Amino acid sequence: MSLVAIFQILYLVVFFIMSLMSIFIIFHIVYYSYTKSSKMMMLAIFIPVAGVLLFTNLILFFQIPLNDLLPIISI
Secondary structure, three states: OEHHHHHHHHHHHHHHHHHHHHHHHHHHHHHHOOOHHHHHHHHHHHHHHHHHHHHHHHHHHHHOOHHHHOOOOEO
């Protein structure tokens, strides 16, 4: 297994944890909002912003030329 593959697996673990944290925040917005209007407003703000941030993070990570940056080492 190469260093690049290990780095990509570690990134995907971090990305999965970030996704779970976003779901955790959405859960708390839904169940612990004071009013329905504040719940809808916070969801309307959080979901698109979190989605765009996660999507751009994923796209930008896979644009990095890891083969050129990391040495080729077989483990």
